[in-house]
Amino acid sequence: xxxxxxxxxxxxxxxVATMAGCTTTTDPDQPTTPxxxxxxxxxxSTPAAxxxxxxxxxxxxxxxxxxxxxxxxxxxxxxxAHPEINFTWEAFENESYKTKIKAAVAADEMPDxxxxxSCAFLGDFVDAGRVYCLDDAYAKVKDELPESMMGNSTYNGxxxxxxxxxxxxGLFANMDLLKEVGYDEIPGTYDEFIACCDALKAANIIPFxxxxxxxxxxxxxxxxxxxxxxxxxTLNDIFLARATWANPDVASAVxxxxxxVVNGYFDPAGDALTNDEVKANFMAGKYAFYMNGTxxxxxxxxxxxxxxxxxxxxxxxxxxxxxTLGQLIGGPSDTLAVAQSSPNAAVAADFTFELxxxxxxYGYLDGCGLPAWNVNYDDSAVNGLTQTVASIxxxxxxxxxxxxxxxxxxxxxxxxxxxxMVYGCEVDGQTFVDDLASAIR
Amino acid sequence: MKKKITNGINVFLFLLPALVLFLVILIIPIGLSTxxxxxxxxxxxxxxxxxxxxYKTVFSDKxxxxxxxxxxxxxxxxxxxxxxxxxxxxxxxxxxxxxxERVFLSVFFMPVLISTVVIGQLWLKIYYPEQxxxxxxxxxxxxxxxxxxxxxxxxxxxxxxxxxxxxxPYTSVPWLGNTYxxxxxCFIPVLWQYVGYHMLLLYAGVKSVPPELREAAKIDGASDxxxxxxxxxxxxxxxxxxxxxxxxxxxxxxxxxxYVLVAKPKVADVPSTVMYTQMFKxxxxxxxxxxxxxxxxxxxxxxxxIGAIFRKED
Numbered sequence: 001x002x003x004x005x006x007x008x009x010x011x012x013x014x015x016v017a018t019m020a021g022c023t024t025t026t027d028p029d030q031p032t033t034p035x036x037x038x039x040x041x042x043x044x045s046t047p048a049a050x051x052x053x054x055x056x057x058x059x060x061x062x063x064x065x066x067x068x069x070x071x072x073x074x075x076x077x078x079x080x081a082h083p084e085i086n087f088t089w090e091a092f093e094n095e096s097y098k099t100k101i102k103a104a105v106a107a108d109e110m111p112d113x114x115x116x117x118s119c120a121f122l123g124d125f126v127d128a129g130r131v132y133c134l135d136d137a138y139a140k141v142k143d144e145l146p147e148s149m150m151g152n153s154t155y156n157g158x159x160x161x162x163x164x165x166x167x168x169x170g171l172f173a174n175m176d177l178l179k180e181v182g183y184d185e186i187p188g189t190y191d192e193f194i195a196c197c198d199a200l201k202a203a204n205i206i207p208f209x210x211x212x213x214x215x216x217x218x219x220x221x222x223x224x225x226x227x228x229x230x231x232x233x234t235l236n237d238i239f240l241a242r243a244t245w246a247n248p249d250v251a252s253a254v255x256x257x258x259x260x261v262v263n264g265y266f267d268p269a270g271d272a273l274t275n276d277e278v279k280a281n282f283m284a285g286k287y288a289f290y291m292n293g294t295x296x297x298x299x300x301x302x303x304x305x306x307x308x309x310x311x312x313x314x315x316x317x318x319x320x321x322x323x324t325l326g327q328l329i330g331g332p333s334d335t336l337a338v339a340q341s342s343p344n345a346a347v348a349a350d351f352t353f354e355l356x357x358x359x360x361x362y363g364y365l366d367g368c369g370l371p372a373w374n375v376n377y378d379d380s381a382v383n384g385l386t387q388t389v390a391s392i393x394x395x396x397x398x399x400x401x402x403x404x405x406x407x408x409x410x411x412x413x414x415x416x417x418x419x420x421m422v423y424g425c426e427v428d429g430q431t432f433v434d435d436l437a438s439a440i441r
Numbered sequence: 442m443k444k445k446i447t448n449g450i451n452v453f454l455f456l457l458p459a460l461v462l463f464l465v466i467l468i469i470p471i472g473l474s475t476x477x478x479x480x481x482x483x484x485x486x487x488x489x490x491x492x493x494x495x496y497k498t499v500f501s502d503k504x505x506x507x508x509x510x511x512x513x514x515x516x517x518x519x520x521x522x523x524x525x526x527x528x529x530x531x532x533x534x535x536x537x538x539x540x541x542e543r544v545f546l547s548v549f550f551m552p553v554l555i556s557t558v559v560i561g562q563l564w565l566k567i568y569y570p571e572q573x574x575x576x577x578x579x580x581x582x583x584x585x586x587x588x589x590x591x592x593x594x595x596x597x598x599x600x601x602x603x604x605x606x607x608x609x610p611y612t613s614v615p616w617l618g619n620t621y622x623x624x625x626x627c628f629i630p631v632l633w634q635y636v637g638y639h640m641l642l643l644y645a646g647v648k649s650v651p652p653e654l655r656e657a658a659k660i661d662g663a664s665d666x667x668x669x670x671x672x673x674x675x676x677x678x679x680x681x682x683x684x685x686x687x688x689x690x691x692x693x694x695x696x697x698x699x700y701v702l703v704a705k706p707k708v709a710d711v712p713s714t715v716m717y718t719q720m721f722k723x724x725x726x727x728x729x730x731x732x733x734x735x736x737x738x739x740x741x742x743x744x745x746x747i748g749a750i751f752r753k754e755d
Contacts, residue, residue, distance in 0.1 A: 124486070128486045262606060264609035271615040425606040
């Protein structure tokens with residue numbers, strides 16, 4: 001009987017121990033490779049032996065991301081320059097990363113360095129006291145990184161993010177298709193632009209490709225139309241909650257955008273397509289225009305056959321009384337930040353600036369975006385599309401950051417849902433502004 | 442007396458791991474979700490107690506939970522009245538002991554073993570507008586000069602023409618991009634994936650029916666259909682009940698396949714996708730938690746109702 005009791009206690013104990021075993025963390029001595037996590041997630045950065053420092057980073061530069069090469073090259077350079085730092089990094093798919101990083105911040109289990117989007121997205125983390133202030137580290141590199149580029153990650157006068165590249169929304173055009181309807185250049189005025197779209201439609205060429213399945217792609221069109229109708233200052237004020245959505249000019253601009261939809265300029269099949277699919281269709285010659293981020297320049301330039309056909313320009317001005325060319329959608333958004341909980345936060349801060357500078361450099365040279373940092377290297381090999389974007393930005397009068405980045409998460413979600421309804425012809429411009437005015441403020 | 446106490450301790454010790462698991466995996470998270478559902482919380486910062494405000498939001502039409510629950514109930518009905526009869530038919534057929542029984546069992550069960558995300562990716566290709574397998578197939582089946590694809594396109598265009606601002610007509614069906622076809626398109630892979638799961642449960646029941654009963658019925662002159670109707674199906678009623686509960690609660694909880702296939706909010710939303718949007722996109726953890734609590738209550742309620750219906754039948 002005693003034996004039976006002993007056996008039962010032993011078995012039960014073993015089962016409990018097995019359960020407890022499920023929660024033990026991985027062996028920190030296990031060898032590390034990019035794409036794998038081996039450190040204790042509750043304490044990702046731990047002092048290593050012999051004065052070495054362990055630093056970890058999460059980002060979204062997955063194998064298929066056009067920024068992957070710039071991250072790899074930058075990390076190779078910076079780790080070679082700092083042999084005392086054991087650096088491991090992990091990349092996640094964009095959408096799932098948004099959830100992952102929020103959960104990590106909520107649990108205060110962030111890596112030492114993490115990729116984030118600036119403005120409201122990073123702002124929530126800063127408000128919660130989870131992000132390390134980078135003022136001291138920034139002071140050391142101020143000459144190379146203009147204060148204007150730090151604006152989107154500055155809160156209450158303190159700097160919390162290292163900007164990488166900056167991008168704008170570009171109007172990409174397949175010039176072979178435009179030539180078929182008699183245009184050698186991207187139309188410069190809105191009337192010419194509409195005439196061009198009509199000519200394309202008459203020739204059975206779809207003017208615009210847009211991924212209706214990913215509403216942020218619709219905003220690339222809508223925000224450009226609003227900005228070129230009401231001016232960048234008005235749109236900026238609305239996005240940054242300094243003005244109400246209840247603006248008749250914005251309602252009218254939304255109607256203008258919707259008229260493009262109703263006139264059949266967009267591919268109706270785009271409702272069920274992702275951005276990758278639409279981009280592939282554009283490169284395959286299905287659409288004449290594709291409005292999207294200038295980070296696409298790298299992928300377009302990498303395809304020799306398509307690169308010869310594509311040009312990038314600026315969306316034309318719709319209301320010259322309020323808007324001008326040079327008013328752009330975009331700005332520095334891709335950012336690296338340092339966790340407040342990192343035991344090596346000061347080291348991580350310096351390391352992040354160095355890494356950010358190099359990612360910016362390689363990203364620019366690859367054509368993934370424009371440099372947020374000063375250029376003090378030979379950039380003559382940058383692809384022609386990115387150079388065109390650089391010249392557009394050189395003439396910039398003002399920027400409005402992407403709406404879903406500029407606004408707080410809840411507001412951004414409401415905004416995206418309303419944009420989807422405008423694109424789906426469920427609401428008109430007036431209803432759009434009324435709904436947002438009541439829901440957001 | 443001592444023996445009884447010792448046995449009691451043994452029973453408790455053996456149950457302890459399961460109890461700990463039950464508490465850690467089920468009860469504590471439900472408790473926490475309930476707690477969060479009364480808070481205004483963005484998931485990161487300070488929480489603020491707001492009483493039942495989140496439940497008021499959930500029951501208002503602000504976040505679109507009503508249409509999402511309606512979609513879930515449609516899915517549950519389709520699962521119960523289409524998926525389960527197919528599973529039962531297959532189970533009865535295979536349970537008869539046909540040639541290649543084991544092979545068919547494995548083939549039908551195989552989709553259950555495949556990751557839902559992989560299944561979603563496969564079906565995304567099938568549903569691709571114009572060049573997808575479904576569009577090509579339906580364009581090829583014609584009644585006179587009109588294909589099935591054309592009929593569906595015309596129907597969607599007619600519906601869109603009734604919108605406040607008429608949409609330009611589609612030339613092919615955006616299967617996953619419109620509210621008219623997206624939900625049905627989500628159900629077909631669900632049916633394909635889980636028909637084998639229910640079939641296996643029912644097959645085990647069918648096999649447990651004593652062969653003597655079948656033989657006796659046969660001697661009395663009963664046909665296969667009569668044997669199934671009057672002997673096999675009544676014998677496996679408890680398993681059918683379990684399958685109905687799984688199908689209904691599974692439909693209420695469905696998330697992954699719809700998330701992969703549709704992605705866009707308000708096209709084929711179910712409560713879980715609304716909860717995900719509220720929690721992880723809008724940073725409304727309180728509202729998301731209130732939806733989670735509601736889902737738990739709904740699942741329990743449906744399980745009890747189904748149980749009661751079956752008891753009444755008995």
